[in-house]
Amino acid sequence: MIEQGSQAEIVRQSLKKRYRKERRFRMYGRVAIAVALASLLLLFVDIIGKGYTGFIKTTITLDVTLDGEAMYLDDPTDKDQMSMADFQAPIIASLQGYFPQATERSDVRQLSRLVGSYAGNQIKDLLVDNPGLLGSTQTLEFLVHDTVSVYVKHAGDEAYSVRLSDQQKGWVDELVEKGVIDTGFNDVLFSRGDSREPTNAGILGAIMGSLLTMIVTLVIAFPVGVSAAVYLEEFAPQNRLTDFIEVNINNLAAVPSIIFGLLGLAMFIGLFGMPRSVPVVGGLVLALMTLPTIIISSRAAIKSVPPSIREAAMGMGASKMQVVLHHVVPLAMPGMMTGSIIGMAQALGETAPLLLIGMVAFIVEVPDGFFSSATVLPVQIYLWASSAEQGFIELASAGIMVLLAFMISMNALAIWLRKRLERRW
Amino acid sequence: MNTMNPTVTSETGAGVVEDKVAPVKEERPAEAELEEGVTVGTPYSDDPKFKLRNVEVFYGESRAIKNISLDIARNEVIAFIGPSGCGKSTFLRCLNRMNDSIDICKVKGSLQLDDNDIYDPSRDVVELRARVGMVFQKPNPFPKSIYDNVAYGPRIHGLANRKSDLDDIVENSLRKAGLWNEVKDRLDATATGMSGGQQQRLCIARTIAVSPEVVLMDEPCSALDPIATAKVEELIAELSESYTIVIVTHSMQQAARVSHRTAYFHLGHLVEVNETNKVFTSPEHNMTESYITGRFG
Numbered sequence: 009m010i011e012q013g014s015q016a017e018i019v020r021q022s023l024k025k026r027y028r029k030e031r032r033f034r035m036y037g038r039v040a041i042a043v044a045l046a047s048l049l050l051l052f053v054d055i056i057g058k059g060y061t062g063f064i065k066t067t068i069t070l071d072v073t074l075d076g077e078a079m080y081l082d083d084p085t086d087k088d089q090m091s092m093a094d095f096q097a098p099i100i101a102s103l104q105g106y107f108p109q110a111t112e113r114s115d116v117r118q119l120s121r122l123v124g125s126y127a128g129n130q131i132k133d134l135l136v137d138n139p140g141l142l143g144s145t146q147t148l149e150f151l152v153h154d155t156v157s158v159y160v161k162h163a164g165d166e167a168y169s170v171r172l173s174d175q176q177k178g179w180v181d182e183l184v185e186k187g188v189i190d191t192g193f194n195d196v197l198f199s200r201g202d203s204r205e206p207t208n209a210g211i212l213g214a215i216m217g218s219l220l221t222m223i224v225t226l227v228i229a230f231p232v233g234v235s236a237a238v239y240l241e242e243f244a245p246q247n248r249l250t251d252f253i254e255v256n257i258n259n260l261a262a263v264p265s266i267i268f269g270l271l272g273l274a275m276f277i278g279l280f281g282m283p284r285s286v287p288v289v290g291g292l293v294l295a296l297m298t299l300p301t302i303i304i305s306s307r308a309a310i311k312s313v314p315p316s317i318r319e320a321a322m323g324m325g326a327s328k329m330q331v332v333l334h335h336v337v338p339l340a341m342p343g344m345m346t347g348s349i350i351g352m353a354q355a356l357g358e359t360a361p362l363l364l365i366g367m368v369a370f371i372v373e374v375p376d377g378f379f380s381s382a383t384v385l386p387v388q389i390y391l392w393a394s395s396a397e398q399g400f401i402e403l404a405s406a407g408i409m410v411l412l413a414f415m416i417s418m419n420a421l422a423i424w425l426r427k428r429l430e431r432r433w
Numbered sequence: 434m435n436t437m438n439p440t441v442t443s444e445t446g447a448g449v450v451e452d453k454v455a456p457v458k459e460e461r462p463a464e465a466e467l468e469e470g471v472t473v474g475t476p477y478s479d480d481p482k483f484k485l486r487n488v489e490v491f492y493g494e495s496r497a498i499k500n501i502s503l504d505i506a507r508n509e510v511i512a513f514i515g516p517s518g519c520g521k522s523t524f525l526r527c528l529n530r531m532n533d534s535i536d537i538c539k540v541k542g543s544l545q546l547d548d549n550d551i552y553d554p555s556r557d558v559v560e561l562r563a564r565v566g567m568v569f570q571k572p573n574p575f576p577k578s579i580y581d582n583v584a585y586g587p588r589i590h591g592l593a594n595r596k597s598d599l600d601d602i603v604e605n606s607l608r609k610a611g612l613w614n615e616v617k618d619r620l621d622a623t624a625t626g627m628s629g630g631q632q633q634r635l636c637i638a639r640t641i642a643v644s645p646e647v648v649l650m651d652e653p654c655s656a657l658d659p660i661a662t663a664k665v666e667e668l669i670a671e672l673s674e675s676y677t678i679v680i681v682t683h684s685m686q687q688a689a690r691v692s693h694r695t696a697y698f699h700l701g702h703l704v705e706v707n708e709t710n711k712v713f714t715s716p717e718h719n720m721t722e723s724y725i726t727g728r729f730g
């Protein structure tokens with residue numbers, strides 16, 4: 009028998025130990041959260057630091073004389089002449105106005121490399137639309153060449169000036185000082201498809217591609233997933249076949265995504281003869297990939313509906329179908345939605361399966377339908393990140409930011425929906 | 434084969450057992466003492482609503498209800514009492530086939546409601562449950578508004594075509610459940626925000642909104658405080674004028690207060706059925722006596 013005094017002493021000592029343990033446990037938690045937050049901060053700082061220049065475009069504003077003689081063009085409506093004409097000439101002439109001593113052949117070539125290679129097309133398009141402008145002088149804004157763009161945006165950083173000659177740097181510095189070369193918000197990024205020229209490349213094509221693909225994925229995966237979950241939870245007989253299906257659904261959730269790409273390639277493109285690189289096939293593949301996630305989370309949501317509600321409805325004489333549709337599904341909906349949106353976010357960031365069905369192609373046009381060739385955001389980022397031009401690297405970072413913004417808004421939507429639909433009992 | 438006893442009287446049991454013997458726990462009487470299919474007292478009635486003969490219920494291999502025969506008379510309140518696990522809830526749930534949803538549960542024997550077999554394969558269980566409503570142990574209102582809770586049954590059964598009809602049904606049901614004055618100003622409020630007692634009365638209102646013939650109550654007051662319990666008991670007394678009520682209860686005082694007849698279950702056997710005051714004053718079976726005097730259970 010322990011004396012009372014000594015027992016209290018023992019308890020007191022063990023209390024100390026318990027509190028110490030508790031404090032230690034809380035510390036672990038705080039450290040874990042701090043590490044997670046620090047990693048997140050590092051990620052954001054790195055991406056934003058590298059990528060914010062992707063949202064800046066560099067332009068050069070020139071007074072261009074559309075001199076027919078210099079362009080070898082006297083009739084802008086003549087297609088043959090238009091295809092032969094030299095639209096670069098007026099731009100070089102205009103630049104020579106700033107630098108009259110640059111007349112040598114090599115100087116002219118270096119001058120022409122200050123503006124982007126699509127600048128000539130801009131003049132051509134202008135003349136096609138307004139043939140009467142031939143011979144007049146226009147103030148036009150052109151995108152500068154990629155090398156100039158990164159040089160201007162990273163002024164003073166040696167790493168970004170290696171591809172310009174000292175002479176070009178001198179010119180650019182002068183033009184920047186005069187305000188001829190200027191920077192602004194990169195609207196090109198959000199209004200065009202991909203391009204070989206970083207300054208001219210936009211992410212709109214990939215955004216549209218992702219959007220179309222996600223629509224297909226959602227339209228297929230959500231109803232199929234929820235129906236499968238409802239059937240398995242509420243109606244399926246408890247037998248070996250059901251168990252077998254269950255095990256396989258759980259296994260499918262763990263299958264590497266590239267396998268689904270192979271499946272899509274063999275089935276949708278090989279067997280059904282669907283076109284390559286299109287959002288429909290991409291959406292179908294991602295729907296297959298997302299289904300297990302949706303089914304598993306929906307089943308968990310259905311399981312969490314209290315049996316008392318089911319009993320209440322059944323006791324009222326509701327049929328099985330009515331119990332499910334009036335009570336179980338509405339109560340499980342927030343959980344089902346959360347699972348589905350997590351699955352969708354996963355699909356949005358998926359690259360591997362889409363590579364196999366050809367959504368990795370270089371596509372300039374912005375897709376306008378479910379059957380037009382398209383690429384998606386993560387694939388676009390992958391394509392840009394593996395390009396040599398420095399301009400593409402910052403575009404890749406900008407693309408990551410756009411993708412992250414998409415994900416965060418999807419998650420915000422999920423939380424909002426859950427809060428709206430959540431019912432307490 | 435049946436000894437038809439005279440009609441069951443409908444006077445409420447007044448003789449509440451006051452002289453509860455101090456709970457000297459004796460060993461539980463062995464099952465061998467009970468003879469299968471033998472019930473003392475007055476299990477049969479002249480005017481049965483339910484006619485139940487040789488009912489057996491199996492959960493997989495185990496036999497939860499052992500050869501029970503019982504009549505439940507029209508417009509009577511019958512209380513099922515007995516220790517936990519004696520099968521009274523299981524038996525109750527056979528009456529509107531709530532056991533159907535349990536795969537391993539099998540019911541044998543003849544169960545008739547107004548001379549129609551309840552377990553006839555061609556019988557529509559939805560129609561049965563519209564006639565035999567149920568109130569559960571824990572208040573389980575739907576997480577919807579008070580109005581929608583009561584209107585749910587009439588809606589799914591198509592009992593009201595017009596909004597005004599539905600309004601009438603809701604008001605009448607809430608009035609009968611003694612809840613109208615408390616909630617008439619907040620019919621759109623969510624039902625889960627009410628107190629436990631109000632929730633249970635709402636569940637009763639919801640059940641009687643479809644005008645069932647029978648109301649089954651599975652320990653309706655076990656989650657309520659004494660005041661809410663008193664209200665529900667009053668309600669049962671009023672409802673007994675127009676409904677047949679079967680109530681499972683652990684409270685013997687409650688059985689004595691609300692019921693006309695009391696059935697004592699033990700380990701799946703129906704030991705004794707008698708008028709309530711008889712059960713509580715002079716039980717025929719010695720096991721009934723042991724139970725109500727608190728010697729076990």
